[in-house]
Amino acid sequence: MIITFGHALELDLYCAEGEPPRLAALRAGGSPLAAESTDPATLDILPLSHIELAGHSREHINGKRHIGGAVSSRLQYVRHDITRAGQALLLEITSRDPITDLTVVARIEQHPDIAAIRSSTRVTAGSHEVVLLHVASLVIPGVLAIADTALGAAGRWEDRLTAWTAANPWCGEGRWTSATLSQRGLTATEKPDARNRFALASTGSWSSSEHLPMGALTDEHTGRALAWQIEHNGSWAWEIGDTHDAVYVSLSGPSDAESQWSKVLAPGESFTTVPATLAASAHGLEGAIGELTKHRRVTRRPHADLERLPIIFNDYMNCLGGDPSTDRLLPLIDAAARAGAEYFVVDAGWYDDTDGWWDSVGEWQPSTVRFPGGLDKVMELVRERGMTPGLWLEPEVVGVRSPMAGSLPDGAFFQRAGRRLTERGRHQLDFRHPASRAHLDATVDRLVSEYGIGYFKLDYNIEVGPGTDHAADSAGDGLLGHNRAYRAWIDGVLDRHPGLVIESCSSGGMRTDYAMLAATQLHSVTDQTDFHRLPAIAAAAPMAVTPEQSAMWAYPVPAMTDRETAFNLAGALLGRIHLSGRLDLLRPEQEALVHQALAAYRELRPHLPAALPHWPVGLPAWRDGWVALALETDGPDRDSPVAGYVLAWRRDADDLAWHQEVRSLTVRLPEWSAVLVRLTRV
Known part of the structure; x- marks a missing residue:
């Protein structure tokens, strides 16, 4: 039996009694993206679900690859159900292992007019206890496997x-x-x-400190492309391998081999994997990222901030650097208000009386030394100047010198073998524990009530490794439980305070994932302080973050020339402006440039929430002299041609620009009414 599911991205699933469910075909806009068969029963296609249990081997010699599991090949199709949840179409395929009595439900979600699917797997123990070692969120076999015989040797998948x-x-x-x-x-x-694979994995509490939890596979000859993201704020893994002269992609959260994760299921207990999303296009990588961008928008938490895109001033970057006080903040508040900022955020250090804020975090009471008249007086001035006040918090950590390190129970912290973990003078809170959540709930509610806080920058500056084995089957199991509890805590905060705006930050972009970004309104992409280096980061950001959530620094300082000031300010216009720098000390000419940039931003920001990214000169390399980003937007009415914005940077620093001799650049945007833009270095 063939089950056809989806519209913009169409799947054919082969489901037969006594056999594991398998994906037989994948199509985007009618274009095949996986090998199709009129008789899937004759093909040795990988099962839709992959599961590894302790005591149950893999059937083939597969090296480190997560395929060929004995349990996966034994699964027998039971039923399927197609339902709706709001606008989303849901498919659940249930199968069962007759040996272990394990039930497996593969859940696939698709939204209208978006060529993407989000998938997860739920396993439930039957009459026997089982120990999970790996469960894939999504396995796609035979991807982009259609060879073009006219290409000759280039038609081989490994070269194509x-x-x-x-x-x-x-x-x-x-x-x-x-x-x-x-x-x-x-x-x-x-x-x-x-027995080979190409694989990436991340282990620990920073989901993106080495690589983004993303990847893509493209066929440069046909234009077919797949792009994926693993929507998790902790450990993850994905792999590409070959089986029977075709290519598969497997996406998962934590596993035993990669991240010290295992999970014991007693009879009747269930486990659900982290979600993973696959987007597809017949129009290359940009097309697939466009579909992924649409998916991100419809699956995140709705919030007015995502339409308004207010301008945020933050006092940290190239400004106060974690050393705020009433005297330092007052002139900045006035300058930010004159510039047109709509939120004013006091960053790290506001709670510290000792000039050692790093390891004293955790109690979240305002300093009386830094604010002798009280923090409320500062926040009152912010409101008087027409801005909403905000504060920096790092809710998941408690410094070793904080009173909370002694008052919270040991069970509220990450542990290994009964010993509390310490990283750079800080302990990691475990949000599975009610005392941790209660402490932070009380903190947020108090700050909102007493100081009128309307914005929280939630930072996270430590990496605690595989996790905690306290009250867990493994270190990875403890970390996964915390990851999910922290995300649920954010949802709870926004449920209680629906007007609150929350920024996700993790030393800049060390937790760039759509577990966090589906809950929070915007994301701090980087902590880069050198404005020469920002363009490569800003131009690449829409690959991973929607433009309206992508916070990019604009931090003018008096030492900049007027051209450098304009360069820095312009680089944030196609995302969320995070204004900083010493606005109170700028020359009049610089201040005028700030006002001009923010006026331009207010004109273009209504178009960002629906814009799709393009890279007219390709994705940026770190030292490229020319860097460009384009955002495609709708015209003023249905009959108007596609419109958009183009931002191009020319970087002249000797250690950055590899192509100093290239003085001009031609940008071709054929989809935009054959626009040709010629940019010349002056």
Whole structure:
């Protein structure tokens, strides 16, 4: 039996009695993206679900690859159900393992007119206890496997298919690179299959400190493309491999092999994987990212901020740097108000009386030394100047010198073998514990009530490794439980305070994922302090974050020339302006440039919530001299041609620009009524 599901992205699923469910075909806009078969029963297609249990081996020699599990191949189709949840179409396919009595439900979600699916897997123990070691969120076999015989040798998948990954180092986020699968180490072989894979994984509490939890696979000859994201704020893994001369993609959250995760299920207990989303297009990588961008918008929490896009001033970057006080803030408040900022955020250090705010965090009482007249007087001035006050919090940590380190029970903190974990003078709170949640709930409610706080920047500056084994089956199990509890805590805060705006930050972009960004309104993309280096980060950001959630620094300081000031300000216009810098000390000419930039932003920001990104000169390399980002927007009416904005940077710093001799750049945007823009360095 073939089940056809979806519209913009169409799936054919082969479901037969006594056999595991399998994906037989995948199409976007009628274009095939996976090998199709009129008789799937004759094909050795990977099962839709992959599960590894302790005591149950894999059937083939698969090396480190997460395929070929004995449990997966034993699954027997039971039923399927198609329902709706709001606008979303849901498919649930239930199967059962007759040996372990395990029930598996593969859940696939699709929204109208978006060529993307979000998938997760729920496993429920039957009459026997089982120990989970790996459960895939989504397995897609035979992807982009249609060879073009006219291409000859180039038609081989290992030379034709290109894998995309994004290194995401601190202050150098979003460094996308590509290589063919052959260059990644994969080569077609005769049966039995090769034992190789190309894989990425992240272990720990920073989901994106090494790589973004994303990837893509493109066919440069046909234009077919897949892009994916794992929607989790902790450990994750994905892999590309070959099986029977075709390519598969497997996406998952934490696992035993990659992230010290295992889970014991007693009879009747269930576990659900983290969600993963796959987007597809017949129009290359940009097309797939466009579909992923649409998916992000319809699956995140609705909020008025995502339409208004207010201008935020934050006193940290190239400004006070975590050393706020009443005397330092008063002139900044006046300058930010004159510039047109709508939120004013006091960043780190506001609670510290000792000049050692790093390891004293956790109690969240305002300093009387920094604010001798009281923090309320400062926040009152912010409101008088027509802005909404905001504060920085780092809710998941407690400094070793904080009173909360002694007053909260040990069970409220991450532990290993009964010992509380300490990282850089801080303990990690475990949000599974009610005392942790109660403390932070009381903190947020008090700050909103007493000081009229309308904005919280939620930061996270430590990496605690695989997790906590306290009250958990494994360290990874403890971390996953905390990750989910923290996300639920944010939802609870916004349920109680629906007008509150929450920014997700993790030393800049160390937690760039759509577990966090589906709940929070905007995201701090980077902590980069050098404005010369920001363009490569800003231009790549829409690969991972919708423009209306992508907070980019604009931090003019008196030492900048007028041209440098304009360069820095312009770089934030196609996202969320995070204004900072010493606005109170700027020259009149610089202040005028700030006002001009913010006036331009107020004109274009209504178009950002529906804009789709393009890269007219390609994704930026870290030291490119020319960098460009374009956002496609709708015209003023239905019959208008596609319109948009183009932002191009020319960087002249000697250590950045590799192509100093290139003085001009031609940007072609054929979809925008054949627009040709020629940019010349002056």
